Amino acid sequence: MITAAVLALLALPLVMLRRRTLFAYYAIDLATWLFAWILWRRVPGFDPGVDFYLGFVALAILKLTTFSIFVAVGKDVRWSPLRAAIAAAIVYAMVIPAMVREHTVIDGDEPYYLLVTESIVRDGDLDLANQYRNLATSEAGRTDLGPQTGDPTGPDGQQYSRHEPFLPLLMAPGYAIGGLYGALATIALFGVLLVRSTMRWLEDEGISDAAARAVFPLFAFGPPVLFYATRIWPEVPAAFFFVEALRGMREHRAKRWLPALLGLVLLKLRFVLVAIGLIAASGRRKLVAIAIVIVPLLVMWLASGSATSVHSWREILPAPGERYVTGFFGLLTDGMSGIPFQAPFYLFGLAAILRWKNTPRGFRMGILGGSLYVLYLLPRPEWFGGWAPPLRYLVFLMPVLALGAASIWDRLSPGAVAIVAACTVGLVIHGVAYPWRLFHIANGENAVGEWFSRMYHADFSRLFPSFIRENAAAWVGVGVVVLFVVLIGRIGPIGPIGPIGLIGLLLALGFYCALQPPSRVEFEDAHVIDNGAQLYPDYYTLMRVTYRGGKVLNAGNSLSFLAREGEWTLHAITGLGATFEIGPNTYRIEPDPRYQTIRVKIPRSGRVALRCSSGAINVDRMERDE
Secondary structure (H helix, E strand, O other), X not given: OHHHHHHHHHHHHHHHEOHHHHHHHHHXXXXXXXXXXXXXXXXXXXXXXXXXXXXXXXXXXHHHHHHHHHHHHOOOEOOOHHHHHHHHHHHHHHHXXXXXXXXXXXXXXXXXXXXXXXXXXXXXXXXXXXXXXXXXXXXXXXXXXXXXXXXXXXXXOOEOOOOOOHHHHHHHXXXXXXXXXXXXXXXXXXXXXXXXXXXXXXXXXXXXHHHHHHHHHHHHOOOOHHHHOOOOOOHHHHHHHHHHHHHHHHOOOHHHHHHHHHHHHHHOHHHHHHHHHHHHHHOOOHHHHHHHHHHHHHHHHHHHOOOOOOOOHHHHOOOOHHHHHHHHHHHHHOOOOOHHHHOHHHHHHHHHHOOHHHOOHHHHHHHHHHHHHHHHHOOOHHXXXXXXXXXXXXXXXXXXXHHHHHHOHHHOOHHHHHHHHHHHHHHHHHHHHOHHHHOOOOOOXXXXXXXXXXXXXXXXXXXOOOOOOOOHHHHHHHHHHHHHXXXXXXXXXXXXXXXXXXXXXXXXXXXXXXXXXXXXXXXXXXXXXXXXXXXXXXXXXXOHHHOOOOEEEEOOOEEEEEEXXXXXXXXXXXXXXXXEEEOOEEEEEOOEEEEEEEEEEEOOOEEEEEEXXXXXXXXXXXXXXX
């Protein structure tokens, strides 16, 4: 895999660079290889079994970054959408083996899509009953799979998947040729087509080559497109069909937009909302909208006997207003699943909305077309991704935001671009080196916050905004993101030093504050040191964020954490009754099937130990009485 990646990195510049720009790139390329070799030889305590792969991934992504910079600012660049697609094909082919290397298995909905594909290829049907009986023969590598709750069943014991069969049907030829890698190659092919179609769309909308060249690598090689183009999800094919529908409507070519829209809704029933919004935004006929709604329902009914699968018509009813607010600001700023922390490049696309009248027509149509879908997404728990890589439900909209970013590229501050690019590089290194971490369980903590919390045993996570488990930083984060977007969209460039200096100051201040004892402790968080305590509920519990609980302590177990001096309220539950100690004080809690609040006192700020001396107790959180 590493040899293939090296060859791909050497071949990549030949696709788009030439003459002096090509020679300059290879000179820098040689210097970085030499520097990496020296570093590898001289770093003390280097463990090849642990550190080599991460180091190589970091080096490969940094080389890809160098290539991207040359593409964006080089003088001798052979630029075209086709060449951009070829470059994307090389990169995706390089990344696919990293997504399924060694013991890393496909996860979330991926193995179920693959089971349906295997059933189509091997049995010629959609009945998964025999697939579940013979999981050892599946290339999913998962013998723990079983029907999901609510999956449709047939009258004679047939077991169907809740997932629409169109994506497995598209993957069937690739799977028949190359198994799992053939299926992944099919998704990557849609990623390549998406890149070509998006770059062509930027040309159609009057975007300059300079802006398109700058946007191209951030879109094609950055999150979330890179990750969804190298795993088995319907999101990248959906993005391709969406762009093709927008291009067809712009050119008034029904032969393009109608099949593209049909493909979009066949991928997932939820994309019917996108089709309806797009038809309404473009002024197309209502009969087309009715047909678009009926076709996927009919296909699901013929395939499994259930027109809506696990969905209910009640899902289209309005939800309480506060859930829309939480969902909107969660997508905007949440530290685990929000755009700034998972795909910061698309903040530039959001900024383009503030210059609505000056943006390309395709951008306005795309935003309006996706608005109904986003509106229904906001109050649902899907906004934070579920058991999937981040921003899953917005991937189809990323080409539109990329067009928006390209349309205001000349207005962007170089400092802001540098910060966003650096964050994007870090996210790609993390996702490629540790692909299983893309499936982060929603618990209110940010991955970076968890990392620092474990390193320093201090609550860094509280500084990252969370709308999954709402914290004080959430609304501060909203203000910061809104200010950032407004500055970009309405004011324009403010020089390269300003944003970088401001970010540096905020990081230093945040680091200092994180090391101070907090006024609220969530016992499940990474900064809490446990001695024998057990996480509750289990890490892989479905919709875990909806449960209360933190750590279960039996007699003799203890927790250690930083806390401020003063009176605190402990939230806990026990069915047996328990005696526990905090500092020099001992407390007794009686059995109760409900959660209880216990007033406790911490004598001085600093590290505190909570120890269960008898019985058992499930501690949720502690809050200081201000």
